[in-house]
Amino acid sequence: MSPIDTLHPILVDGRWIRAGAPTGRFRAVDPSTKRELGGRGYPVSDWPDLEAMLAAGRRAAADMARLPAGRIADFLDTYAGAIEARAAELVETAHRETGLPTEPRLRNVELPRTSGQLRQAAQAARDGGWSRPTIDTAAGIRSVHGPLGGPVLVFGPNNFPFAFNGIAGGDFAAAIAAGNPVIAKAHPGHPGTSALLAEAALASAEATGLPAGAVQMFFHADVGLGLRLAADPAVAAVAFTGSRAAGMALKAAADKAGKPVYVEMSSVNPVFVLAGALRERGTAIANELHASCAMGAGQFCTKPGLAVLAPGGHAEAFVEALRHLTAAAAPGVLLTPRSPQAVADAVARLRSAGADLLAGGGIADAAAGHAFQPTLLRVSGRRFLEDPVALQSEAFGPVCLLVAADSTEQLPRIAEAMEGNLTAAVYSDTGGADDETYDALERILRPRVGRLLNDRMPTGVAVSAAMNHGGPFPSTGHPGFTAVGFPAAAIRFSxxxxxxxxxxxxxxxxxxxxxxxxxxxxxxxxxxxxxxx
Amino acid sequence: MSPIDTLHPILVDGRWIRAGAPTGRFRAVDPSTKRELGGRGYPVSDWPDLEAMLAAGRRAAADMARLPAGRIADFLDTYAGAIEARAAELVETAHRETGLPTEPRLRNVELPRTSGQLRQAAQAARDGGWSRPTIDTAAGIRSVHGPLGGPVLVFGPNNFPFAFNGIAGGDFAAAIAAGNPVIAKAHPGHPGTSALLAEAALASAEATGLPAGAVQMFFHADVGLGLRLAADPAVAAVAFTGSRAAGMALKAAADKAGKPVYVEMSSVNPVFVLAGALRERGTAIANELHASCAMGAGQFCTKPGLAVLAPGGHAEAFVEALRHLTAAAAPGVLLTPRSPQAVADAVARLRSAGADLLAGGGIADAAAGHAFQPTLLRVSGRRFLEDPVALQSEAFGPVCLLVAADSTEQLPRIAEAMEGNLTAAVYSDTGGADDETYDALERILRPRVGRLLNDRMPTGVAVSAAMNHGGPFPSTGHPGFTAVGFPAAAIRFSxxxxxxxxxxxxxxxxxxxxxxxxxxxxxxxxxxxxxxx
Structure with a gap:
């Protein structure tokens, strides 16, 4: 491990500086080889680092509030261009640090999505429509949404090194578009990628005259300091994407301090396949479900982790088709050294709650990298209803639980047992045979999810003004907001x-x-x- | 005290029913005579009452979600008319229970405001613009704000028996306009008024075909049960207006359960009077400040409880004018038997933090009713900055603290010491002599308040689309939302x-x-x- 003076610097107040007395250090790991990557190590920051960022963030907030909206838009556009200009290096680094495929995923999908998102945020900042200016001439009262008056703290997840990165992703873009500085915590799963992005962000901020301190980043800090940071009076709002345990702890800290906090936590994204759809096109839907579940090795917040099947012989054929697909699939690389065991733990929870293993189920030891076998489990509707909480445990990997309903009447009861989710999908007969069941389910599912889909799998979150990437607790902390899609995402940070x-x-x-x-x-x-x- | 079978019934699932095994009972009190009012007593509900309301509220939520928006608008309009039709009885009852003047306050201001608010909510529900329908035809994605899927729990405050009543006020109107049922907790300071309103609400709901359980009300419950109710999974959101202690407890309970919670707590609403304004029209401003502070016996959330004076001889003349006005004013009736002591405690806190008493300062014992002497205190800017938290203690009564700045340079530092407030006002020279100081203060105050005023006192919250009756913590729990003004208020409950x-x-x-x-x-x-x- 590298000595302190060769650790990667952190970005504070417009400069890359050495972390002061780090409490630890770490290296990036290539999950496809399980080997530590070379180059510099990264510091685990102590409180004085974070305190310096808070002070700079406060100053930047006051300055940004006076900037013309066009300047902020220019920054976002410039940054989008800078990311594209450094695409090769970014894609290569992200691939090494996450094991995610270079093509199409990183180069052709996630990177253009990220720069596109920044440009949509720029457009929102430039046209100002997100801020809803309201004028009452008779009363002499006028109002508009504006910045919060302090830095926004953004914690990015491990699974999107670009599109949800704390220093480049959706929350970053939204917070900046609303006129706030950002203090980003890089995810330790892709520190080099985050450092490259932060370099591009800093250069773009300098080129467009944003204040020093508009974009800051540290690599890691102990949990207690992260919570202290979230609760600090200088922080104006907190955004987080990641696990439920971490999200709940951050939310509690921010709530207690009375500040807006947006957490996107966990979701099993149930897919209901109704009787007519099973009969009409069961095999095709099984293929869709398998592809959606396997995408990104199952490490998407919108992965369909649970599918509910209407009863009957066609359901059995569906299960059999899915079992074959799952058993024949190669394990994908998981993001971090801890991922395989975490997935194994989740599978164990599902099994001990009564789910039967149909395929996979173990840590994949054939591959050189961190991996888990594509896994299919099954439980009856009756058993599901006996322990719906445990059987909704999220497995962040290539795992799907089939719930085989014992009767059509059981479907609404299964839906009623669903926690708040980002999405639910319903596949129904194109001829209308399932319409009555659909109506009954829709009434139950609508208030339980952010995005309701028909005949489409939930993975793939379009950056659309109409998107809701959000949902009722515990999928997020407030059902009225989306983390993806402009102009709506910006209003959260105002x-x-x-x-x-x-x-x-x-x-x-x-x-x-x-x-x-x-x-x-x-x-x-x-x-x-x-x-x- | 009345036996159980003569206690006033509670409104559950469309019917007035006897409270089951109340844990206590209470009577309304006329604060102008300190005497208990006749008629029936009111029950303190035990959990089974609340549980029955939750079950009915859930059913009503499912049914309301399917109603055409016009039906909900019809209810709100009908209810507005019903309140006006029963105006005489409502005003008389509210006057007896609160001591607030019949005219103009209750009859000519608050009652028309309440029916007007309900009609604005009806308009918002009918035209649907509040819900922001968004259509992306290329992506095939569409979204709209809709009801939460459960009842909204509304706690009204003691100081507005109509306009913020849990069963008739702004939060009620906003929650219903967004398509949610309401479970209201009547304030024990005006139970008879709340019962009359609930009768009108129920009749209007029946006349317009709202589901049973759309409007429900109980009179009181022990604190622990209130918190349990706020955290219950069946409750979709919580709205509260009242004291900081109660608001913080409710917010903590709702936050932990992951549900949207809107609390309007406390605010001292600082008024800055700059040097040019003091010189130009100090006496006129002193009169305005006195009137604003005395209005409603100082029991408004937007009462200016703190005024910061630029230094100089004109400030001394201002203080003297205000002292005369305060000393000469008659004490107004306070709302509840506990009010005088609560105000006395707040004044004691201010004095022990270094404020000097200039006028008043004691519980008014001359009057027959609950009252407190109109009170003026003074502290230097230097002393204020030594203990700004204690010196921002809210006194919910006719009390104002003057902060006499020691220098012009001190004004921004005093502003920086301000907690989050609903409002701040700045009075400045009409000729521009104060413009530089104004700019410095505005930068500091803008992120600390919801509504920034010039040359106008903060009391009197217009029901305008441009209004923000909200502000940064601890004045409320989220700076992005207003409790007054449509369509914005409705979006909170969606x-x-x-x-x-x-x-x-x-x-x-x-x-x-x-x-x-x-x-x-x-x-x-x-x-x-x-x-x-």
């Missing part, structure tokens, strides 16, 4: 700024009588309009 | 319902290709429009 009888020249440009761009949509005296007030 | 590839006939009307009203504004493929998709 405060409602109301001006009552404030003199006209003191108002922000978006609230003055004259429409600042001519195209800004504002709610003036009861109508959305681009006219002057 | 989930984002996303439909991905869902068959067209299964979409809610607001997301189908055809615009259901022809006038519903929807975000379709990147523009707000009323056209069909």
């Amino acid at each position: 405060a409602l700024h109301c001006y009552d009888n404030v003199r006209h020249h003191r108002l922000p440009p978006s609230l003055r009588d004259h429409n600042p761009t001519g195209a800004l949509l504002r709610w003036i005296d009861g109508e959305w309009t681009t006219r002057d007030a | 989930a984002l319902h996303c439909y991905d590839n869902v068959r067209h006939h299964r979409l809610p009307p607001s997301l189908r290709d055809h615009n259901p009203t022809g006038a519903l504004l929807r975000w379709i493929d990147g523009e707000w429009t009323t056209r069909d998709a």
